[in-house]
Amino acid sequence: MERWDVVVAGGGPAGAAAALSALDTGASVLVLDRADFPRDKVCGDGIAPEALDVLAGLGVDVAALTAGYAPAPRLSLRSPGGAVVERATHRPSSVVPREVFDARLLTAALDRGAVFRRHAVRTVRPGPDGVDVDGALTAGVLVGADGAESVVRRALGLPRNRDDRMAVALRGYAPELPGQGGTQVLVTTDQRWPAYAWSFPLGDGRANVGYGELVSGGANRAALVEGLQRLLPGVRPEGLRAHRLPLSTGRPRQPDGRVLLAGDAASLVNPMTGEGIFYAVLSGALAGRAAAAGAAAGAAHRRALRRRLGPHHRSASAASAISRWPVVMDAAFRAAAADQRVFDDVVALGLADGRLTARTLAAAARHLRPGPP
Numbered sequence: 001m002e003r004w005d006v007v008v009a010g011g012g013p014a015g016a017a018a019a020l021s022a023l024d025t026g027a028s029v030l031v032l033d034r035a036d037f038p039r040d041k042v043c044g045d046g047i048a049p050e051a052l053d054v055l056a057g058l059g060v061d062v063a064a065l066t067a068g069y070a071p072a073p074r075l076s077l078r079s080p081g082g083a084v085v086e087r088a089t090h091r092p093s094s095v096v097p098r099e100v101f102d103a104r105l106l107t108a109a110l111d112r113g114a115v116f117r118r119h120a121v122r123t124v125r126p127g128p129d130g131v132d133v134d135g136a137l138t139a140g141v142l143v144g145a146d147g148a149e150s151v152v153r154r155a156l157g158l159p160r161n162r163d164d165r166m167a168v169a170l171r172g173y174a175p176e177l178p179g180q181g182g183t184q185v186l187v188t189t190d191q192r193w194p195a196y197a198w199s200f201p202l203g204d205g206r207a208n209v210g211y212g213e214l215v216s217g218g219a220n221r222a223a224l225v226e227g228l229q230r231l232l233p234g235v236r237p238e239g240l241r242a243h244r245l246p247l248s249t250g251r252p253r254q255p256d257g258r259v260l261l262a263g264d265a266a267s268l269v270n271p272m273t274g275e276g277i278f279y280a281v282l283s284g285a286l287a288g289r290a291a292a293a294g295a296a297a298g299a300a301h302r303r304a305l306r307r308r309l310g311p312h313h314r315s316a317s318a319a320s321a322i323s324r325w326p327v328v329m330d331a332a333f334r335a336a337a338a339d340q341r342v343f344d345d346v347v348a349l350g351l352a353d354g355r356l357t358a359r360t361l362a363a364a365a366r367h368l369r370p371g372p373p
């Protein structure tokens with residue numbers, strides 16, 4: 001049977017990063033995706049600078065990934081109670097349609113030597129010497145980077161996230177908000193909390209707009225559209241599509257063995273913001289490297305994930321738990337409005353590997369007050 005050192009299921013950001021880092025170890029790499037690229041992926045299209053740092057570390061020309069799309073150097077946040085903070089972020093984010101970004105990133109991996117095949121993975125059977133994929137090929141190590149509904153994760157016997165640790169969001173494209181410029185806008189609400197809408201400018205007069213909340217809230221498509229229109233009145237998006245976000249508060253334990261999980265398949269989405277691309281490329285990069293350990297890859301990947309993201313995950317879980325009370329969010333946003341360093345800490349916690357700092361906790365406590373903001 002056909003044999004590859006590393007087979008990657010899914011050619012999104014996690015899969016492309018896994019392929020790139022496995023290639024660096026000298027492995028032969030096959031990427032399988034059920035879709036041909038370019039393909040759309042329902043997303044806010046916001047890419048944190050830290051995600052590009054990970055890709056630059058893998059030798060990717062990140063300027064080419066974002067070419068043609070203006071950076072977004074500012075972020076505006078509205079708290080559930082209505083407190084608004086707008087500031088420059090420490091570095092600009094990028095907003096690139098995933099149809100473009102993912103195809104460019106996968107091409108970088110293919111240019112480096114990975115092979116792509118259009119194939120929907122259905123069955124995965126780990127054995128002592130390799131992983132049988134659909135009875136058609138054998139992988140020394142299989143990386144499951146097949147997204148929020150991961151087949152590979154299911155094959156490991158790992159259940160999907162509970163509904164209160166899974167979000168669902170709807171997105172479309174609309175003209176920028178009046179005067180929006182290069183500002184990413186996030187609007188939270190205490191109705192159906194935790195929930196928020198966003199408008200992320202692409203730099204060509206259009207914006208990616210959307211709305212999301214927890215699956216446990218029971219929202220259907222009509223309720224998501226209603227949430228979007230309530231928080232971004234007057235915005236009439238086209239191409240609305242919904243998708244689930246497995247939050248890191250429900251992430252499974254990476255098992256031992258030859259099957260690794262990365263990105264949404266590993267439930268790495270930030271529970272505060274729904275951002276997942278940074279965690280996808282980081283975990284993909286770690287998986288590609290761990291794959292060199294063969295039968296010991298699972299344990300190596302688990303250790304690497306814990307070392308790199310453990311402290312952040314503990315902070316994000318704690319922040320997510322205490323932000324259950326909207327007044328806490330109001331206080332944190334007021335504190336961020338008063339102090340750029342608190343703002344930077346909050347952004348790093350929400351978009352990258354930041355922690356819940358003593359500075360943020362103390363500042364939020366000082367700004368905690370009952371009643372309207």
Ligand SMILES: Cc1cc2nc3c(=O)[nH]c(=O)nc-3n(C[C@H](O)[C@H](O)[C@H](O)COP(=O)(O)OP(=O)(O)OC[C@H]3O[C@@H](n4cnc5c(N)ncnc54)[C@H](O)[C@@H]3O)c2cc1C
Nearest residue numbers: 010012013014033034043044046121147169263264276277
């Ligand atoms: C509405 C919405 C807005 C979001 N906004 C943002 C944002 O602004 N910024 C941000 O950082 N994150 C955002 N996220 C999260 C982000 O989209 C994900 O975290 C990210 O796409 C995860 O990357 P991935 O490579 O793990 O999975 P994906 O990007 O989902 O890629 C998985 C790939 O696997 C393929 N696949 C699936 N099943 C199989 C199979 N059986 N066999 C073969 N291939 C398969 C799919 O075709 C796909 O190409 C948002 C998510 C949603 C739903």
